[in-house]
Structures are given as C-alpha cells and as structure tokens.
Amino acid sequence: MSAPALETRDLTIRFGGHVAVNAVSTAFRTGELTAIVGPNGAGKTTYFNLISGQLPATSGAILLDGEDITGLGPAARAQKGIGRAFQITSLFPNLTVHENVRLAVQARSRRAAHLWSLWSDHREWIARADRALEEVNLVHQRGTLAAALPHGDKRKLEVAIMMALEPRVFMFDEPTAGMSVDEVPVILDLIARLKARGDKTILLVEHKMDVVRSLADRIVVLLNGVLSADGDPATVTASAIVREAYLGQSPAASAGGGHG
Amino acid sequence: MIRALLSDDPPKSRLLAALLVLILAGLAAAPFVFPGAAALNTAAKICIFIVLVASYDILLGYTGIVSFAHTMFFGIGGYGVGLSLYFLGPGWPVVALGIVVALVIGVVLALAVGLVSLRVKAIFFAMITLAVASAFMILTTQLSEFTGGEDGRTFRVPELLRPTTRLFEEPFLGTAITGRVLAYYLVFLSAVALFLLALRLVNSCFGRVLQAIRENEMRAEALGYRVVYFRTMASCLSAALAVMAGAMSALWLRYTGPETTLSFAIMLDVLLMVVIGGTGTLYGAVIGATLFILAQNYLQKLMAMAAAATEGIPLLPRLLHPDRWLLLLGVLFVLSIYFFPTGIAGKLAGRGRGPAA
Ligand SMILES: Nc1ncnc2c1ncn2[C@@H]1O[C@H](COP(=O)(O)OP(=O)(O)OP(=O)(O)O)[C@@H](O)[C@H]1O
Ligand SMILES: [Mg+2]
Numbered sequence: 001m002s003a004p005a006l007e008t009r010d011l012t013i014r015f016g017g018h019v020a021v022n023a024v025s026t027a028f029r030t031g032e033l034t035a036i037v038g039p040n041g042a043g044k045t046t047y048f049n050l051i052s053g054q055l056p057a058t059s060g061a062i063l064l065d066g067e068d069i070t071g072l073g074p075a076a077r078a079q080k081g082i083g084r085a086f087q088i089t090s091l092f093p094n095l096t097v098h099e100n101v102r103l104a105v106q107a108r109s110r111r112a113a114h115l116w117s118l119w120s121d122h123r124e125w126i127a128r129a130d131r132a133l134e135e136v137n138l139v140h141q142r143g144t145l146a147a148a149l150p151h152g153d154k155r156k157l158e159v160a161i162m163m164a165l166e167p168r169v170f171m172f173d174e175p176t177a178g179m180s181v182d183e184v185p186v187i188l189d190l191i192a193r194l195k196a197r198g199d200k201t202i203l204l205v206e207h208k209m210d211v212v213r214s215l216a217d218r219i220v221v222l223l224n225g226v227l228s229a230d231g232d233p234a235t236v237t238a239s240a241i242v243r244e245a246y247l248g249q250s251p252a253a254s255a256g257g258g259h260g
Numbered sequence: 261m262i263r264a265l266l267s268d269d270p271p272k273s274r275l276l277a278a279l280l281v282l283i284l285a286g287l288a289a290a291p292f293v294f295p296g297a298a299a300l301n302t303a304a305k306i307c308i309f310i311v312l313v314a315s316y317d318i319l320l321g322y323t324g325i326v327s328f329a330h331t332m333f334f335g336i337g338g339y340g341v342g343l344s345l346y347f348l349g350p351g352w353p354v355v356a357l358g359i360v361v362a363l364v365i366g367v368v369l370a371l372a373v374g375l376v377s378l379r380v381k382a383i384f385f386a387m388i389t390l391a392v393a394s395a396f397m398i399l400t401t402q403l404s405e406f407t408g409g410e411d412g413r414t415f416r417v418p419e420l421l422r423p424t425t426r427l428f429e430e431p432f433l434g435t436a437i438t439g440r441v442l443a444y445y446l447v448f449l450s451a452v453a454l455f456l457l458a459l460r461l462v463n464s465c466f467g468r469v470l471q472a473i474r475e476n477e478m479r480a481e482a483l484g485y486r487v488v489y490f491r492t493m494a495s496c497l498s499a500a501l502a503v504m505a506g507a508m509s510a511l512w513l514r515y516t517g518p519e520t521t522l523s524f525a526i527m528l529d530v531l532l533m534v535v536i537g538g539t540g541t542l543y544g545a546v547i548g549a550t551l552f553i554l555a556q557n558y559l560q561k562l563m564a565m566a567a568a569a570t571e572g573i574p575l576l577p578r579l580l581h582p583d584r585w586l587l588l589l590g591v592l593f594v595l596s597i598y599f600f601p602t603g604i605a606g607k608l609a610g611r612g613r614g615p616a617a
Contacts (some may be wrong), residue, residue, distance in 0.1 A: 078484035
C-alpha cells in the first residue's frame with residue numbers, strides 16, 4: 001500500500017455554534033478515487049474548502065505528502081499541487097474560454113508572473129490550454145467570453161481549468177451538476193481516464209449513486225459534518241447508515257437521482 | 261513590427277485605429293499645424309495625461325483597484341524634478357536625479373500603502389488612499405520652506421528646453437524651432453514610449469493575471485496566484501508611470517505646485533478621462549484624455565460662439581454662456597456614460613474585454 005498523498009487529522013470548522021466539519025480524520029492515496037457523499041448541507045463543500053484553503057480550519061491538520069499545509073493560504077496550496085473544480089462555477093467571466101484555461105497552465109510555471117514576456121508569445125502554453133479544452137470538448141468555444149457560455153459549457157470549463165493546472169490532488173465538487181444528460185459522459189470519461197493514469201489522487205463529491213459506484217474505489221460518507229462511513233462502494237452503499245440517513249430508502253431506488 | 265510595438269494588442273476596430281492614428285498624427289505635428297503657445301500647451305497636456313490616465317487604468321481597469329492617491333504619485337514626479345532643478349540648478353543630470361529620487365519615493369510609498377492595505381476590502385483600500393493622498397497634500401503645502409507651499413516652485417529647465425533657445429537660425433516649415441518646441445517633443449516622445457511600455461505590461465503574462473484578479477480574485481488565488489503580490493506590484497508599476505507623467509509635466513510647465521499636480525480636481529479629471537475613454541483598455545486612455553482636455557480648453561470658446569449665435573433666443577444664450585462649460589461637460593459626461601457604458605474605446609472595440617461591472 002502506498003503512503004497517503006493527502007491526509008486530514010481531526011479537521012474541524014465551526015461557524016458560530018454550527019460545526020460544519022467535525023473532526024474528520026482520513027487519508028487519500030495516490031491512484032485512488034474517493035467519492036465523498038452525504039445529503040445537502042452535510043459539509044462536503046466545506047471539507048473541500050478546508051483542504052484547498054478557501055476556509056481556515058478551526059482546529060485539526062491537513063497533510064500533503066506528510067507535510068503540514070494547514071497554515072498555508074490557498075495560493076500556496078495550489079502551488080503544492082492541490083487542484084479544485086468548484087461546485088458553484090468560478091470562472092473569469094470577461095476573459096475568453098482559452099484565456100481562462102491558459103491562466104491555469106501559466107500558474108504552474110515559474111515564469112507565471114513575468115512582467116516582460118508577452119502573453120501571446122508562449123506557444124507551448126497555448127497548445128497545452130487547447131489540449132485541456134479538447135478533453136472537455138470545448139475547443140470550438142475557445143474565443144468565447146466565459147460569461148457568454150451556456151451553463152453546461154461553463155461546468156466543462158470549470159473542469160478544464162483544473163485539468164490545465166495539472167495538480168496532484170484533483171477535487172471535483174459535483175462536476176456534472178446541472179449538465180444535460182448528453183454532456184455528462186464527457187466529464188465522467190475524463191475522470192475515468194484520469195483515474196486510469198494511476199498517479200493522481202482524486203476526490204469526487206457526487207450525488208448520483210450510479211456514477212459513484214462505477215468510478216469510486218472507495219466511498220466516504222459525511223453526515224452533519226461527521227465522517228460516518230468509509231469503505232469500498234459495495235459495503236458502504238449497502239450499510240444501514242447510508243440507506244437510512246443519506247439515501248432515505250433502498251440504495252437501488254436512488255440510483256441516477258441527482259440533486260443539488 | 262507594429263504588432264510587436266503594440267505588444268500584440270492592436271486596436272480592436274478600424275474606427276478606433278483610425279481615431280488613434282489621427283490623435284497620434286495631430287500630436288506629432290502639433291507645433292507645425294496648430295500654431296500658438298496655447299495650442300502647444302494643450303497638446304503637451306494631452307500627452308502628459310495620456311500617460312497619467314493609462315497608468316491609472318492599469319489599476320482601475322485592469323486590476324480592479326480603486327485608488328484616490330494617483331495624483332499623489334503625479335505630484336511626487338512633479339516635485340521630484342521641480343525641486344531638484346530649483347535647488348540644484350538646471351542641468352540634465354539634475355533632471356535624471358530628480359526622476360530617480362521621485363521614482364524611489366513613489367514606488368516605496370506605493371509598496372507601503374499596498375502591503376498595509378491591499379489585503380483589506382476594496383472600499384477600505386480606496387479610503388486609505390484618500391487619507392494618504394490628503395496627508396501628502398497637507399504635508400506638501402505645510403513644508404513651504406522647501407516646497408514653496410501653496411505657491412509652488414518656478415524653476416529653470418536645462419538650456420536646451422528654454423523658450424529663448426533657437427535650434428536653427430531659420431524657421432523650419434514655417435515654425436521657429438525654439439526650446440519650447442524641443443520641450444514639446446521631449447514630452448511627446450516620452451509619452452509614446454511610456455504608453456507603449458504600459459501596453460507591454462498589460463499584455464505580459466503578468467498583465468493577464470491582473471485581469472484574472474479583477475475578474476475573480478478567489479479563482480486566481482485558487483490557481484496559485486498570490487493576489488496581494490500582484491496587486492502590490494500593479495500599484496508600484498502604476499505609481500512609477502504616474503511619477504514619470506509628473507516629471508514630464510514639471511519639465512513642460514517649468515513650475516510645480518499643489519494645484520497643478522496634487523489637487524483632487526486633477527484626480528477627478530483623471531477618473532472622468534478613464535471612464536469616458538473606457539476602462540480596461542489602454543487605448544481608452546488616449547481617447548479619454550484627448551477628448552476631455554480638448555473639451556476643457558475649447559468648449560468655452562465654442563460656447564461663446566454658440567451664445568453669440570443664439571442671441572435673441574430666450575434662455576439659450578444664458579445656458580450656452582461660457583461660464584456654464586462645466587455644466588455642459590457634466591451633461592456630455594452623463595450622455596457618454598449612458599451611450600457608451602464601456603467607454604468610447606470599449607464601444608468602438610465591440611464586445612471587448614470590459615471591466616467586470
Ligand atoms: N461560510 C460559511 N458560513 C456559515 N455557514 C456555512 C459557510 N459555509 C458553509 N456553511 C454551512 O455549513 C454547512 C455545510 O455546507 P456545505 O456547503 O459544505 O454542504 P454540502 O455537503 O456541500 O451540501 P450540498 O450537497 O448542498 O453541496 C451548511 O449548513 C452551510 O450552511
Ligand atoms: Mg456542496
């Protein structure tokens with residue numbers, strides 16, 4: 001078994017009296033795809049925000065390859081290889097689709113902030129951005145302003161930005177939410193391909209249980225901010241806690257029934 | 261070649277390009293085609309404000325930072341060169357010294373304000389810049405032994421730039437090549453060079469990150485861009501360019517004082533120019549500065565003519581009285597915002613990348 005790439009220890013955040021994430025301790029391995037499931041408001045997005053640094057932890061620790069990154073800001077964590085695709089699409093609206101992705105490509109370079117080198121001079125970055133767009137079927141929109149995209153394409157661009165960042169830890173937060181049925185496979189295929197490479201750590205928040213079952217190596221269940229179940233997909237989806245608290249009924253009946 | 265000079269960011273439409281070429285040609289030929297000291301003064305002022313407005317747009321239009329301290333940096337440039345020449349006597353090394361000292365002071369001040377306050381919310385940053393700029397203006401007028409107080413300082417510029425200097429015995433193309441003409445070309449060429457430099461900065465890898473921060477700060481940070489670094493850097497660069505504009509102004513006017521460089525009236529003018537021209541595109545600075553200064557200088561004359569022409573008609577001559585020029589300018593401003601919410605350059609460029617607003 002490989003050493004964990006990412007680990008959280010007693011990770012907690014408190015909003016006033018409300019503990020949104022409550023002492024979550026778990027680890028994620030390289031090459032493994034972990035699905036994080038739980039009802040609306042369970043704390044999944046908040047848990048992601050703690051890991052990628054958008055929210056500061058009240059207590060607990062986050063370790064990346066054994067290094068404590070709890071004290072780092074979101075930019076430093078991104079530079080260390082934590083990538084994030086947001087549940088609520090977060091783009092650069094008045095820049096083109098290509099520029100959106102290209103900014104992610106550039107962020108990985110040490111010359112990212114170069115004052116003199118022209119944006120349009122970096123052929124290789126331009127090509128890499130186009131490759132990321134190809135992966136989500138968005139090349140035909142490369143010149144469109146992100147703000148002008150239809151909703152489904154915005155979701156794809158959100159994912160393309162993370163792909164272009166080439167992080168070591170990929171965090172997908174309901175990547176297919178709000179997409180039309182025919183668009184969903186593009187994203188699922190992409191995640192499957194990413195998983196097949198075997199060298200990345202993938203975290204996936206997803207409500208659609210059929211998706212979770214087909215992609216995940218492991219499922220973690222959050223309930224009211226508490227890690228309530230953790231194991232292989234078959235065991236977890238069959239467990240009483242998930243059937244009652246999350247699915248509300250038999251696991252089969254909820255397959256494909258996404259929300260949020 | 262031209263593409264490289266323009267940092268691969270040529271004007272987005274024919275009409276805009278034509279307008280810019282017209283302005284460039286007008287400014288380049290000003291001493292020969294627009295006779296008289298007043299016309300040359302207007303042309304020089306346009307050159308200076310193109311640089312000042314462009315530098316402000318790097319902050320406001322590209323990075324999304326609202327600062328009210330921009331004229332402070334303009335003033336630092338003006339006083340840096342002005343006081344150096346006043347105390348050390350005319351000479352090119354003195355000019356260079358003044359510029360260097362002003363640049364250092366300006367950038368250090370921008371850095372300090374940036375590091376202390378760019379972490380806070382935009383509105384607080386704007387307030388802090390307002391406070392710092394006020395303090396600086398008060399300090400400048402109070403230290404009258406040194407700065408000349410409210411009166412400012414009149415000084416002598418290097419020999420070559422003085423009105424009495426004649427480069428040739430004979431007039432060239434009907435215009436005597438005086439030190440004033442040379443001073444004008446110094447200002448003009450500096451403006452062209454500084455504008456192209458600013459264009460390069462906003463079209464660099466760095467510049468595109470500034471736009472990303474304007475568009476979505478949280479996302480930029482999540483990609484690994486340290487927003488505070490980029491904002492502070494943008495403040496310093498913009499300050500440095502404003503210092504240069506101030507230096508140009510001092511050399512042109514042979515005078516520096518709070519009215520001409522530090523006052524909030526100028527800050528307001530800069531804001532109007534940047535909004536009329538269009539934020540988030542440096543070409544907007546050229547259009548905005550040119551139109552605004554032309555209006556400021558010639559609207560009154562135009563109105564006097566209109567008032568005379570409409571004599572006998574009730575009310576109209578009184579509305580068109582030259583004293584009402586600010587009122588008319590205000591109306592024009594409101595109309596331009598209404599019809600060109602992205603500014604004139606933004607409108608001409610079509611759906612360009614305007615600001616988030
Ligand atoms: N910044 C915040 N301030 C206060 N409360 C917050 C904040 N962020 C999240 N919460 C609360 O934390 C809880 C968990 O929210 P979170 O968005 O993490 O849920 P989720 O599991 O992602 O739900 P969904 O499936 O709907 O996306 C909610 O009760 C939410 O109201
Ligand atoms: Mg969520």
